[in-house]
Amino acid sequence: MQLLPRSPLARRRFIFIAVAAPVLAASVGLTLWAMREQVTYFYSPSEAARSEIATGATVRLGGLVEAGSVSGAGEGQHQFSVTDGGAAVIVRYSGDLPDLFREGQGVVVQGSFQPDGSFVASQVLAKHDETYMPREVADALKREGRWREGEPLPEN
DSSP states (O other): OOSSOSSHHHHHHHHHHHHHHHHHHHHHHHHHHHHGGGOOEEEOHHHHHHSOOOTTOOEEEEEEEOTTOOEEEETTEEEEEEEOSSOEEEEEEESOOOTTOOTTSEEEEEEEEOTTSOEEEEEEEEOOSSSOOOHHHHHHHHHTTSOOTTSOOOOO
């Protein structure tokens, strides 16, 4: 039994495919391996409370800014709570908050959890108009059963 086809044209195609397939597989594998550190996972406060998130791992946390939780500890130092109605996470942020940041509004913060359970944000993203909520935040609130389309956002 002969492994290669008898036709010279078919033989060239077979050799090309036999060489190209492993090269393509290796390049896709290396690309995915290199991008693994660029992925940022999104959590709602309830999901974060249930999950084992590594301390220092960069993640996004989304929900509503809890009413009465915003405080400024000093020049450019801010602390507030992000909630989805089921759980709340204390967020600390150094820098200027977005102009549209306020209590009761949707927010997505990027940063990492600390050993004490608080969250240190490196970036704060606030909604940009009266009807917008980040898709991840709305999906998380819907999964938790805290918000349905057409109903007002939950007040805390």
